Amino acid sequence: MAMARIYLDHSATTPLAPEVEHAMLGALRLCGNPSSLHEEGRRARQAVERARAQVAALIGAAPADVCFTSGGTESNSTALLGLGELAQQQGRPLHIVTSPLEHPSVQKPLRRLEARGFVVTELPVDAQGRIDPGALVRVLEERPASVVALALVNHELGNVYPIAQLAALAHARGAWVHCDAVQAAGKLPIDVRGLGVDTLSLSAHKVYGPKGTGVLYVAGPAQVAGGCGLSLSLPSLLAGGEQERGRRAGTENVAGIVGLGACADLARQTLLPAVQELAARRDRLEAGLLSIGGVSTNGDREQRSPSVCNLRFAEVDGELLLSSLDLDGIAVSTGAACSSGSSEPSQVLRALGQSRSQAKEALRFSLGRGTTDADIEQTIATVAQVVARIRALGPAPILTAASAA
Numbered sequence: 001m002a003m004a005r006i007y008l009d010h011s012a013t014t015p016l017a018p019e020v021e022h023a024m025l026g027a028l029r030l031c032g033n034p035s036s037l038h039e040e041g042r043r044a045r046q047a048v049e050r051a052r053a054q055v056a057a058l059i060g061a062a063p064a065d066v067c068f069t070s071g072g073t074e075s076n077s078t079a080l081l082g083l084g085e086l087a088q089q090q091g092r093p094l095h096i097v098t099s100p101l102e103h104p105s106v107q108k109p110l111r112r113l114e115a116r117g118f119v120v121t122e123l124p125v126d127a128q129g130r131i132d133p134g135a136l137v138r139v140l141e142e143r144p145a146s147v148v149a150l151a152l153v154n155h156e157l158g159n160v161y162p163i164a165q166l167a168a169l170a171h172a173r174g175a176w177v178h179c180d181a182v183q184a185a186g187k188l189p190i191d192v193r194g195l196g197v198d199t200l201s202l203s204a205h206k207v208y209g210p211k212g213t214g215v216l217y218v219a220g221p222a223q224v225a226g227g228c229g230l231s232l233s234l235p236s237l238l239a240g241g242e243q244e245r246g247r248r249a250g251t252e253n254v255a256g257i258v259g260l261g262a263c264a265d266l267a268r269q270t271l272l273p274a275v276q277e278l279a280a281r282r283d284r285l286e287a288g289l290l291s292i293g294g295v296s297t298n299g300d301r302e303q304r305s306p307s308v309c310n311l312r313f314a315e316v317d318g319e320l321l322l323s324s325l326d327l328d329g330i331a332v333s334t335g336a337a338c339s340s341g342s343s344e345p346s347q348v349l350r351a352l353g354q355s356r357s358q359a360k361e362a363l364r365f366s367l368g369r370g371t372t373d374a375d376i377e378q379t380i381a382t383v384a385q386v387v388a389r390i391r392a393l394g395p396a397p398i399l400t401a402a403s404a405a
Contacts, residue, residue: 007371014207017262017369023261027254034048044252051257060192064245071205073214086235092146097148102180126352131150136169137169137173150177154299163196176198192217201214204260212253218247285309297309334363334364346359
């Protein structure tokens with residue numbers, strides 16, 4: 001009898017929770033368009049608005065400030081490209097401050113804004129991936145900015161950043177703040193008013209929900225701290241109808257949105273109360289893997305997500321280790337799923353000052369609600385065996401142009 005697989009890649013995506021699936025199955029039977037005025041349309045609209053209230057309750061927002069999207073990537077693009085357009089319209093500085101550790105769905109919209117005349121400044125980070133708030137002050141005082149874009153939780157390291165403090169510093173100097181909170185939902189409490197951010201993104205499939213559904217929070221006029229009291233009327237990324245109060249054209253994905261609402265309830269009622277237990281399992285896994293020898297932690301061990309540990313296995317190729325563990329029934333990752341297939345080492349680890357070879361020796365282990373103590377023990381034992389096997393083979397030969405020919 002084959003052993004059950006162990007899934008330790010929850011940062012990439014989470015399994016669909018049974019309670020979320022149940023809610024979605026009911027929504028799939030709603031035939032009406034939420035924009036239609038007849039009874040069928042009203043039922044679909046009620047389902048969407050109930051989900052909006054559920055999400056608002058999770059993040060401490062007003063329901064009117066919650067916009068549904070296709071996921072974190074669309075939310076980040078809508079926020080950043082929209083804020084950039086607003087900055088140009090209002091004559092604000094064409095300068096954006098971010099970090100070199102951001103997810104590609106943040107970095108790539110910023111590259112587009114660079115092509116439109118914006119200057120993008122990346123804050124320095126230390127060898128653990130930490131950001132000094134003083135560095136943000138120095139950058140903004142030297143050159144005013146219109147937008148500061150930083151994640152609440154890093155997608156590879158799991159580092160948690162002091163967004164409330166950083167947002168207050170940015171707002172005091174006239175900048176809007178966008179926060180990528182995709183990796184935070186269900187692992188950390190999120191209060192958009194406490195964080196003081198102007199826009200914030202979430203994704204359902206990181207919280208045991210469906211792929212292809214997300215949230216963009218856009219602060220209302222009472223909450224915009226960096227906008228001089230003005231409401232953020234972000235331009236829609238998609239041209240079309242007036243759905244989502246004109247912020248996201250296109251007929252709403254009712255089943256996906258209902259699933260996202262169920263995710264929000266799951267996070268509030270089940271996931272957040274269990275984070276200490278999750279962190280304890282993560283710590284046992286990390287301690288066991290560090291005991292192998294030649295293993296070190298990437299990132300900030302003090303301020304991080306309860307579900308993630310990123311480890312470097314010296315003299316072991318990360319992709320080879322990943323593939324070997326996969327054959328042994330354990331799923332992990334070398335970094336962001338959207339970057340898989342790239343021959344380049346993690347840009348996050350490179351930004352920490354690691355060499356190309358060092359950055360290629362890392363694996364990310366991310367636990368979830370289904371991770372058991374038995375999974376932890378089996379993973380430690382299996383990784384120890386596989387690492388020993390790979391190290392016994394010695395370093396892989398380095399191909400030169402001559403030898404490759």
